[in-house]
Amino acid sequence: PEVVADSVERARPQLYEVRERRVHPGRDEKILTSWNGLMLRAIAEAARALGREDYRRVGVANAEFVLANLYRNGRLLRTHKDGQSKLNGYLEDYANYADGLLALYETTADRRWLETARVLADSIVAHFADEENGGFFDTSDDHEALVARPKDLFDNATPAGNSVAAEVLQKLAVIYGDPELGRRGVGLINRLLDALAKHPSAFGRLLCAADFAIGPVREIAVVGPSESPETSALRQVFERSYLPNRVVVFGNQAASSDHIATLPLLADRVPINGRPTAYVCEQYTCQLPVTEPAALAGQLGVKTPT
Template identity: 50%
Template sequence: ALLSRLYLHAYQATGDEFYRRIAEETLDYVVREMTDERGGFYSTQDADSEGHEGKFFIWTPQEVTELLGAGDAAVFNAYYDVTEGGNFEGSNILHVTASLAEVAQQANISVEELETVLRRGREKLFAARELRIKPGRDEKVLTAWNGLMLASFAEASAILERADYLAIAERNAAFILSEMRREGLLLRTYKDGQAKLNAYLEDYAFYADGLTALYQASGEMRWLKEAVSLTERMIEEFWDAEDGGFFYTGRSHEELIVRTKDYFDNATPSGNSVAAEVLVTLAALTGNENYQRMAVTLFRLIAGYIKRYPTAFGRALGALDFHLSTPKEIVIIGPREDAGTKSLLREVWRRYLPNKVVVQAEGADESLPLLKERTMLDNLPTAYVCENYTCQRPVTTAAELVEQLK
């Protein structure tokens, strides 16, 4: 979930098709192997199968040669560093140690020819691997991790213009909100048709973040309303009214001797870091100043920790940067299926602009402060680029929008 989003952002920042391919292949793996028929995302896949760690995923040079033939195998093995000695218990985990250009030069072929050989090889190895016994799978659906995955699919749908990813994201949101929420409270885990256990802070924060991403990618107001609803319940359940910050457990949990707070970002970001990001993003989208005040309280609370251990607060620093940078407020007005609307949105999503919010409407709509008095210019899909609700002149072409986004 986190890697796919990282590769999406790398693709935006560089335009390198390699990052796009890795993002898509990662998300396609999740769809193929880790998605419940109702739309939830499973937790984990085992590393071992048939009693051996990594057996499903590793290769020898001989296996590659048998599948690809000597010519393609030599090139494939050079790029993915498949050797007789191996890098994992005598076999090889495919990994890249040299650039396409370097390997192409060594093989005396063009980069385009190399890419064709690699693509053909991956397809053949994948087909062969499908005949192996697959590792076991933990089919628990965890709300927090589903929130991370939801955000990735939502952003990917906009960045890569993949309508199928949007459908997957919306199906997940519908599933979690209908099956893992009871009387307004989220539940932590779902398996075999049963949801149970009170959710923790990270469940609320991560899923609200996913819903916020889904709203910005789709323009569907219902997802913003759900994000706000979940955030309000998160505040009610977890916010420390005396000292600020969010507790890890909610008021509806069993009573504990001490309610702790988790601030540090580890393998996954902390609930407080993502909650801060949700608050500043929703403040920009909705104009709710209370969200902004709460985020500032949280930033001040952890400022000392950030100063001493900045590398342990990557996500929190991202949220703080969003708050301090005066994010761009990008409003697109126009029918969603109109080619002009799609052209404007393409320019918004194709570039790396981390400190932004995106609002869409098909016509006159005043449901959000950012939409007030925002209409189409000359009956054409129109973009408004604003900061603190003060906008540059409205534009109707992608070229004009690009200039304003610089």
Template identity: 40%
Template sequence: VTSWNGLMIGAYARTGRVFDRRDYVEAASRAARFVLRALRRDGRLLRSWRAGESRLPAYLEDHAFLAWGLLDLHEVTGESEWMNEARDLVDAMIDRFWDPEEGGFFFVANDHESLIARTKEVFDQAVPSGNGMAARLLVRLWLLSGEGRYEEYAAKMFRLFAGILEHAPRAAEHLLLAFMAWSESKPGAVAAASSAGASESGRGQAAGLAPGATESGGGTRGPLARAQRGPVIVSADGTRRIRAGESFELRLTLEIEPGWHVQSANPSRNDRAATSVELGLAEGLTPGEMKFPEGSLAPLGGEKLPVYTGRVTIRVPIQADPSAPRGKTPLVARVRFQSCDDKRCLAPEQVELSFSVEVV
């Protein structure tokens, strides 16, 4: 089944990266090549394969799950073919499944055999819903490619499903994850989305869609990306355009709630997880030496430990090679840290920020 293979491709790729298992990544690559070869006919994705035969038109979840897995594979390997294949799948998904009148995606394509009604799945079951994963996919591809059209489709989905985000968010957790990633990366958009959703649906402004600044549109110049884990907000900042042959500084800022701290990059105890950064860079971009703050000595448990409190910034110089490919190029920054207060430490967390810069 194409959708299940998409989920497994992503799982194998990410697991291979985390545990440094190259064989897992290679298995994901082989599976991806098989699906793209055996489960396509005349440029159209198919649903299933058995005993050498591919059959049935692919559904929304097949396109969304496979494209998600291919993006995972792209971020792990840095190979552009997976990004290109994912974009082709998403473009086909928009062309064949999108509802041009109300927004959102139908479960079956517009050229599917005649049905009494074409439905839109949004509630998660044993696997994510098609619309939930499609929304996450659109936001992720927008952040990776910088193409605003993907963000526009995602925003329409959040307006359409504002009532579900208000009344039953836990029944549509993948849609909620997509909304959170979108709102964290587009300051000021939440108020516009919630008010528009209220106007279109007549159900009132969606609760839980916290108001922010006024919408600033495609010219937004806020953080490149932003995410929160527990008491820590992590944001990425820096230039959005760089000339080939020049360098820029990526700034990763941790904003830590009062009463909390995170371990420094050089903790004095082996049972504490150091703050660290892992970068995923496209061809032509080279990182320099990361500059971590020294941290302050805090009296904890009868000893003084080097920790980060308040607001701290990690600086990473990145060089664009003279031969770097021109155009939008994806970056991924994974920031790992451990949050503690004066009584306990939480399990180590990792925030993954995906965004893009343009090489000119």
């Protein structure tokens, strides 16, 4: 074995030299907004569930890069490569990246991610809506002219933009108290109920949106300094638990009063005895506020993190 290993090591530089003479395989190095949105949600959720600060930093860096290079005045571009961003964004770009930003907001409590997700959602409604048949087109109303505007409804290797949009719009509807966003999100589900029942495997992500629509949805408001250990202890109760149908908002006394006023879940939500406090609600009706992780776990029906 040692003789063979020595022979391989001696041959390795020669083999590499010969290989370098061959035509190198092409590499696809472009950055796609939609795929980055998928990654952003995954890494933001992993950061919460696993308590990984490095994952959180990667998520923030991703959002800062995409919004600096592929985002202009509420609109997204599709692709970035070699310092150039181009092509109008498709529905999946808007939906997936808004979804990723919502997840990043839950991870960081930084309201800029939530506010940008709302802007993207408004752009989806304004520029992609199919007012006649419900749901959304894959291309915007100011995209290059096509014979027909495509409209993908099926979830495949990646989810359809319509499916992700249906869930994102519902979540933002709850967070902002905007029933019109909710109507838009549920509208597509209602139109596809028969297809969902007959061919569920074709609508994996849309079924998640349907499950959110059925509810119940847990509405969680956490009020207190984001850097406080007591706030972190409350957050870990739901961050380390599987609660898919939920929305989370954060209130900080140092936050903008205008921002707080736009979020009904934070209206009149104040810290109890000066301590970070959690409110668990359904349809904006809340249980008693709690300041202890064990009490919050009891209201949510989950185990207290150890």
